[in-house]
Structures are given as structure tokens and as C-alpha cells.
Amino acid sequence: MKLKKTSIILAVFLPIQVLLIQELSNYTEAIENYYSNGIYPYISQFLRIILGWIPFSFGDVLLFILVCTGLRFLILLVKNRFRNLIPKTINIAALLSVIHFCFYLFWGLNYYRKPLSENLNYTEKKYTNKELTTTINKIVSELNSYQLKITKNDTIKVENPFKVKEMYCIALASYENLAKEYPKLKYEHKSVKNSLMSLLQTYNGTSGYINPITGEAQINKRIPKTSLPTTICHEMSHQIGYAAENEANFIGFLAANLSKNVYFKYSSYRMAFSYCIRELGKRNPEQAKIIWRKINQGVIKDYNASYRFWKSYKNPFEPWVKKGYNAYLKANNQTKGIASYNYVVDLLISYFKDIPNINM
Numbered sequence: 209m210k211l212k213k214t215s216i217i218l219a220v221f222l223p224i225q226v227l228l229i230q231e232l233s234n235y236t237e238a239i240e241n242y243y244s245n246g247i248y249p250y251i252s253q254f255l256r257i258i259l260g261w262i263p264f265s266f267g268d269v270l271l272f273i274l275v276c277t278g279l280r281f282l283i284l285l286v287k288n289r290f291r292n293l294i295p296k297t298i299n300i301a302a303l304l305s306v307i308h309f310c311f312y313l314f315w316g317l318n319y320y321r322k323p324l325s326e327n328l329n330y331t332e333k334k335y336t337n338k339e340l341t342t343t344i345n346k347i348v349s350e351l352n353s354y355q356l357k358i359t360k361n362d363t364i365k366v367e368n369p370f371k372v373k374e375m376y377c378i379a380l381a382s383y384e385n386l387a388k389e390y391p392k393l394k395y396e397h398k399s400v401k402n403s404l405m406s407l408l409q410t411y412n413g414t415s416g417y418i419n420p421i422t423g424e425a426q427i428n429k430r431i432p433k434t435s436l437p438t439t440i441c442h443e444m445s446h447q448i449g450y451a452a453e454n455e456a457n458f459i460g461f462l463a464a465n466l467s468k469n470v471y472f473k474y475s476s477y478r479m480a481f482s483y484c485i486r487e488l489g490k491r492n493p494e495q496a497k498i499i500w501r502k503i504n505q506g507v508i509k510d511y512n513a514s515y516r517f518w519k520s521y522k523n524p525f526e527p528w529v530k531k532g533y534n535a536y537l538k539a540n541n542q543t544k545g546i547a548s549y550n551y552v553v554d555l556l557i558s559y560f561k562d563i564p565n566i567n568m
Contacts, residue, residue: 218302225308233320233541244321244449251314252447253397255423260399265426267419268404307421315420318451319540324458327392330558337491340553343560344484344499351477352504358470365509368433368471376400376427379440382467386459389466393459395448400425400440410521412529415439418446432514437464437475452542454551457483461556478510480556487553 232239259266285296324330358366370378376398383395403409403416403426416427416439425443427436442460450456457479464476481503489496500508537544544551 215299215302218305219298222301222305222308225305225312229312229317232317236320236322239317239320240322243317248315248318248449252423252449255314256397256399256447259422259424260397263401265401265404265419265424267422267424268426270422271419272404311420314423315418315446315449315451316540318449319542321449321451324450324452324455325555325558328390330555335554335557337488337495339557339561340484340488340491341495341499343557344481344488345502346560347477347481347484347556348499348502351474351481351507352502354470354474354477355504355506355510358474359506362504362506363509364506365513366434366471366474366506368436368475370433370471372402372427372429372433372436375436375440378467378469378472379437379444379463382437382441382463382469382472383444385466385468386463390462393445393448393462395444399423399447400427400444402427402429406430411523411526413518413521413526414529414533416443418443423447432510432517434471434475434478434510435514437467437469437472438479441472451540453537454555457552458555458559461552462559478507482511483552484556 281296281300285293352362355366356362368375379400380395380398383393387394401424405426406428407430409415409417409428410430414428415431415435416425418425425440425447427440427443431439438457438460440460441463442456444463445456445459448459450459461476461480464472464479467473467476485496485499488499
């Protein structure tokens with residue numbers, strides 16, 4: 209098997225790229241100015257313009273082709289008893305080199321930008337149990353209020369009446385409202401789609417993801433609809449350059465919260481409560497139980513329905529998928545891995561501290 213010179217060059221370039229990314233990660237100011245606020249907005253908008261109009265997930269199709277190609281390679285390698293192993297390995301390394309380059313050029317360098325808290329002038333610090341409890345009480349008041357506003361009865365579960373694709377349009381309008389208060393979080397040229405792998409995502413316990421090569425936001429259309437608004441807004445925040453999961457959670461909360469749609473507002477407080485009560489449960493389980501008793505029965509029914517949904521898809525492979533994703537996050541400047549999602553609590557406390565206290 210004859211090797212092409214291009215394949216050798218690309219394969220050699222792969223470890224060089226890895227070292228370059230490690231070095232670039234030390235220059236967060238430069239990445240923020242010249243990449244995240246420099247060339248990335250043009251790259252991301254270009255990808256959304258050329259692919260956003262396609263009614264299906266182009267990225268999922270590419271991923272499917274890539275997986276099939278990889279499986280075919282392995283099958284043929286075994287069938288041919290590992291003949292031409294070295295040149296074939298070099299060709300695979302060349303392909304990985306191209307994917308690695310595109311990943312970081314098209315999106316991945318955002319993992320190393322300045323923290324969102326600095327851009328929004330929020331103070332991230334170690335918070336006390338009292339600060340956490342105060343924040344949760346404010347969230348509970350709003351959560352109960354919107355549940356009651358929607359259902360007119362505090363014992364009835366909220367049912368989101370919108371179709372998934374209708375919520376994509378509502379989310380875009382929500383980002384327009386968000387940009388009025390936070391111009392740096394402006395979103396243009398929608399490219400949010402139902403994932404062709406929604407069933408697979410449900411089994412591996414994920415609600416959505418961004419395809420870093422195509423710039424599309426992929427949404428698992430099967431998940432409970434009351435959580436879809438914040439999931440959609442979360443993935444859209446990745447598209448505008450916020451790669452860290454805690455920051456994407458916070459922007460997702462903000463966008464849904466500033467929406468004119470009551471179902472989006474309800475979803476924002478629903479998500480905020482989930483993360484905050486989980487943290488309080490670790491610190492002070494008894495206090496968490498007291499707060500749970502303040503929640504409307506309709507909200508509790510909603511949470512219970514979501515719990516039953518995800519439990520019905522539990523399988524032996526899900527933990528392995530999460531371990532792989534955990535390793536991926538740690539390799540990209542999120543030292544806590546999947547636990548990084550939970551650090552949104554810091555940002556929520558900073559946000560709610562300016563809201564007057566609510567007597568509970």
C-alpha cells in the first residue's frame with residue numbers, strides 16, 4: 209500500500225497540534241480577544257448560514273458516515289490479518305489530524321477563553337449555606353408563581369403545548385431579548401435541529417450537544433418538554449462561543465428567563481432550582497428537605513415525571529458513555545469533568561443577589 213506524502217505530513221502534524229493547543233491554553237486573554245471575539249463569530253455565523261437552512265442534522269449524517277468508515281476500517285483490518293497496518297494507521301492519524309484541527313479552529317478554542325463571570329462582571333467566590341438558601345428561596349417563589357400562572361392550580365403538572373420546532377423559534381426570540389441586556393450574548397442565524405440520534409442520546413443520558421465541525425445545535429427531541437426550553441438555550445449558548453458547561457447552563461437560564469414565553473420562564477426556574485437544591489442537599493440535607501416542602505405539588509409532579517422518564521432508559525452502557533464524556537471535558541480545561549455543570553450555582557447566586565429578598 210503506497211503512502212501519500214500528504215498523509216504523512218498530516219499524521220506528523222497531529223502531535224504538534226496537541227502541543228500547540230496546550231501552549232495556547234495559557235493565553236486566555238489572547239484567545240478571548242482574537243479568537244472568541246475575533247474570528248470565531250465569523251466562522252460560527254458562516255456555518256449557521258450555510259447549514260442552518262437544511263431541515264435535518266447535517267452533522268449527525270457526517271458523524272454516522274465517520275463511524276461507519278471507522279467500523280469498516282476495523283473489519284477489513286481484521287479480515288486482512290493486519291496487513292499494511294503501518295500505512296493504514298498513518299492514514300487514520302492523518303484523518304484525525306484534520307478533525308482535530310477543524311475542532312479547535314471551528315469551536316474548541318472557546319474552552320480556553322476568559323471566564324463568563326469576568327465578561328459579565330460577576331463575582332465567583334465560595335458562597336455560604338445562607339447565601340445558597342437565600343437564592344433557592346427566591347427561585348422557589350418564582351418557580352411556584354409560574355407553575356400557578358400556567359395551570360391555575362398548584363397541584364397540576366405543567367404541560368408544555370409547543371412543538372419542538374416551535375420552541376426553536378421562541379428560543380431565538382428569547383436570545384433577542386437577552387442581547388438587549390447582555391449585548392455580548394447576541395445570537396444570529398438560527399441553526400438548531402432535532403438530532404437524528406435522539407433515541408441513542410436518550411439511552412446515553414444526554415439532552416443535546418453542539419456539533420463543533422458544522423456548528424449545529426443538536427437537540428434530543430424525546431426529553432420531557434418542560435426541560436426543553438433551557439436545553440435549547442443551553443446548546444445555542446455553545447454556538448455563540450461559550451464552551452464551558454456551567455457557563456452554557458447559566459446563559460441558557462438567562463435566555464429562557466428573559467423570554468416573553470411563560471413556559472420558557474418556568475423552565476428557567478425549574479433548571480435553576482434543580483442545580484441549587486442538589487448542591488444544598490450535599491451541604492445540608494435537612495434544610496433541603498424543608499425547602500422541598502415549599503414547592504407546589506404540580507412542580508413536584510413535573511420533576512417526578514422527568515425522573516421516571518430517564519429511569520426508564522437506564523442501561524449498562526450509560527455510565528461508560530458518561531466516563532468518556534467526563535474524560536473529554538477534563539481534557540478541555542474543565543477539571544471537574546461532568547461535575548462542571550453544577551458550577552452554574554456560583555453564577556446563579558451572583559445573579560440573584562441583586563434581586564430583593566422574598567419573604568417565604
